[in-house]
Amino acid sequence: MIRAVAFDVGETLISDDRGWGAWADWLGVSRHTLSALVGAVVAQGRDNADALRLLCPEIDIEAERAAMERAGRGEYLDDSDLYPDVRPALAALRESGLRVVVAGNQTRRAGELLRSLDLPVDAVATSGEWGVAKPAPEFFIRTVELAGAEAGEVVYVGDHPQNDVRPARAAGLRTAHLRRGPLGHLWADGADAQAADWRIGGLAELVDVLRLD
Structure with missing residues (x-):
């Protein structure tokens, strides 16, 4: 039962549109570019965060997320x-x-x-x-x-x-x-x-x- x-x-x-769109805007790339990269890495069996690392190889995701919050551009639902x-x-x-x-x-x-x-x-x-x-x-x-x-x-x-x-x-x-x-x-x-x-x-x-x- x-x-x-x-x-x-x-x-x-x-x-997930809003979240990925916010990352694209923050990193200064088109939303289409980031969306395509997310699809590509996931199709390869990789973590979707690898799309961010392809754009910025040295990125500290948690640090960037904190910076987005401080800038008033953090997570929102x-x-x-x-x-x-x-x-x-x-x-x-x-x-x-x-x-x-x-x-x-x-x-x-x-x-x-x-x-x-x-x-x-x-x-x-x-x-x-x-x-x-x-x-x-x-x-x-x-x-x-x-x-x-x-x-x-x-x-x-x-x-x-x-x-x-x-x-x-x-x-x-x-x-x-x-x-x-x-x-x-x-x-x-x-x-x-x-x-x-x-x-x-x-x-x-x-x-x-x-x-x-």
């Missing part, structure tokens, strides 16, 4: 960053009696911003707050604890087959691969995505399949 649903953040709940199906789906899942949590690879500041959106969820946590990030097994141990259920009673929902589906399955969680954003589409037909318990094109589909499960 499914008792809880845990959600990734980037390209699952929110669009509002409702316009949410995909349209997010609030209705989260609310419907909660109303059905499931515990709904958010756990993704984001900074501490992103955790604060997500909580300020007052989403219909029971808890929000980020890798920056936990000190451990996906795909590390410890991240999913913490996610199960946040969900307050046994691993096999928790569904982890994300767009990234290698960071979301594969390690969540290895940790004993059920999984839903979301065909959303560049990575969700790029690897939608790969073995990791196909191994998910559910493959969905939107969060409304998730609500429907969990009602039938």
Whole structure:
């Protein structure tokens, strides 16, 4: 029986457009250039932050992020960053009696911003707050604890087959691969995505399949 649903953040709940656009503007390159580099490094199986290192090989990402904050150009989220199906789906899942949590690879500041959106969820946590990030097994141990259920009673929902589906399955969680954003589409037909318990094109589909499960 499914008792809880845990959600990734980037390209699952929110669009990453604002974040990458802010980096492009800060580094003085076109948004298209940085977007293309992000796609290229991810397709090679590299960390998406390597796109920033291609532009600035000596970059200290945390130092630059702090400088952006001091300049008033730091991380920011509002409702316009949410995909349209997010609030209705989260609310419907909660109303059905499931515990709904958010756990993704984001900074501490992103955790604060997500909580300020007052989403219909029971808890929000980020890798920056936990000190451990996906795909590390410890991240999913913490996610199960946040969900307050046994691993096999928790569904982890994300767009990234290698960071979301594969390690969540290895940790004993059920999984839903979301065909959303560049990575969700790029690897939608790969073995990791196909191994998910559910493959969905939107969060409304998730609500429907969990009602039938």
